[in-house]
Structure formats: structure tokens, C-alpha cells
Amino acid sequence: MKKLLTLILCVAVVNCMSAQFLDKVNKAAKKAESKLKGDGIGLSQEEVGKGLKEALNVGVGKAVDFLSAEDGYLKSIYKIPIPPEAQKVFKKVKVVPGFEDAEDKMVVLLNRAAEDAAKKAKPIFVGAIRQMTFKDAMNILMGEQDAATRYLEKTTSKPLFNEFMPVIQNSLDEVNARSYWKSVVKAYNKIPLVKKVDPELDRYVTNKALDGMFGLIEKKEEDIRQNQSSRSSNLLKKVFAKQDKN
Numbered sequence: 001m002k003k004l005l006t007l008i009l010c011v012a013v014v015n016c017m018s019a020q021f022l023d024k025v026n027k028a029a030k031k032a033e034s035k036l037k038g039d040g041i042g043l044s045q046e047e048v049g050k051g052l053k054e055a056l057n058v059g060v061g062k063a064v065d066f067l068s069a070e071d072g073y074l075k076s077i078y079k080i081p082i083p084p085e086a087q088k089v090f091k092k093v094k095v096v097p098g099f100e101d102a103e104d105k106m107v108v109l110l111n112r113a114a115e116d117a118a119k120k121a122k123p124i125f126v127g128a129i130r131q132m133t134f135k136d137a138m139n140i141l142m143g144e145q146d147a148a149t150r151y152l153e154k155t156t157s158k159p160l161f162n163e164f165m166p167v168i169q170n171s172l173d174e175v176n177a178r179s180y181w182k183s184v185v186k187a188y189n190k191i192p193l194v195k196k197v198d199p200e201l202d203r204y205v206t207n208k209a210l211d212g213m214f215g216l217i218e219k220k221e222e223d224i225r226q227n228q229s230s231r232s233s234n235l236l237k238k239v240f241a242k243q244d245k246n
Helices: 002-036 045-068 084-093 102-118 121-130 134-141 147-174 177-189 202-226 234-245
Strands: none
Touching: 045 102, 045 121, 045 134, 045 147, 045 202, 045 234, 084 102, 084 177, 102 147, 102 177, 102 202, 121 147, 134 147, 134 234, 147 177, 147 202, 202 234
């Protein structure tokens, strides 16, 4: 009889332990599921990915459209000035007949070239956004206020530079910037006692154009993160609600 009671007691203990174990497993599973779904917001991996890609496409689209329009660079805070090493050139040639406003003309030409090149940016950004993984998306969503911009900067800077450079070169030629620059340098180098110079324009304008592009994308990202009214779709509102809660 004692053996029977002992056996019954052992079975009861085992069942109790099994029930407790299963309960812990179920709670852990529910916790993991809740975390994946956005802490009660009901987010799936697909929604997070689509939401972040939509946000990036919106921000990039607005930035590219703005900067590629006439005066997008020239009459904004992203205006490209002449290269620092070229400033002494324009300072000197002001006294040469026909070159009194050479610096102002050159600034316009440089920015026109950047505006033209900006039109090439969108497909490169779109390609990088499509390749974004769920892990990338979550890191961006829960990251710093500029996490998306830094992601794009990391993944697109090199291809953007390679794409922008020839366009900048062609654009500089189309607006006669390089030929005008040569005439300025030629006039400068004829001035007695000056050290001959010929600063490179292509690389300088390309880098400045990209700095402006990422600068504006960062502002667009900040706007979507901070202003609920800038979330133009239900998906954006749903995805960024998770960020708002954290």
C-alpha cells in the first residue's frame, strides 16, 4: 500500500512539474510572439519591412525631387559654393575686364550641374531599399533618428559617387562650367607673380552634391519619425507607432 501511495505521489509530482514546464514554455512562446508583433501593436515581419521601405522611398523621393528641380541646390541651404582653393582665383580675376562677376556665374553653373546629376539618384536608392533585410529594418526602426539615412549612406555612397561623377562632368560641360572655369584660370594665370593653379571641379561638386542629398534625406527621416501627420499611409502610422512607444 505504501508503495502504491509513493508511486501515485511521484506521478502527481511529475505531472505537476510537466505542467509547470509547459506553462513556462507557453509563456515564453507568447512573449516571443508579442515581441515580434510589436508589443501588442500587431506588426509582422512583412509589415515592418514594407513600412520602413515605404518610409525610405517617401523620404528619398521628396529629397531627389526637390534637389533635382531648378534652384533645388542653388537656392537652398544645400547650395554648393566654389571650392575653397578656387576663392583666391576669383578674388584676383575680379580686376580683369569681363570677369568682374566670375564667382557668381561659377556658383550658378556648379549648382546647375548638381541639380542635373540628382535626377540619377533615385534608382540607386531604390535598389538599396529593396535589398534591406528584416534585421536592417528593425535596426532602423528602433535606432537613432538618422538610422535610415546612415544605412543609405553606407550602402549607396560608392555607387552614387560612381553614377554622379560622369553626370556631373557632362552637366558641367552642358552648362559650360568647365570651359568657363578654364577661361577664369587662364585669366588668373596671366596675372603677374601669381602661382599657377587649376583646382579640380568634378570631384568637389560630386561630393558636395551627395552631402546635400544625404542632408535632405536626413531631414525627411526626422520629419517622419517625429511628426505623425507626415506618415502618409496606415502602414507608416502602424509601423512607426512601435517607435513612438519605445
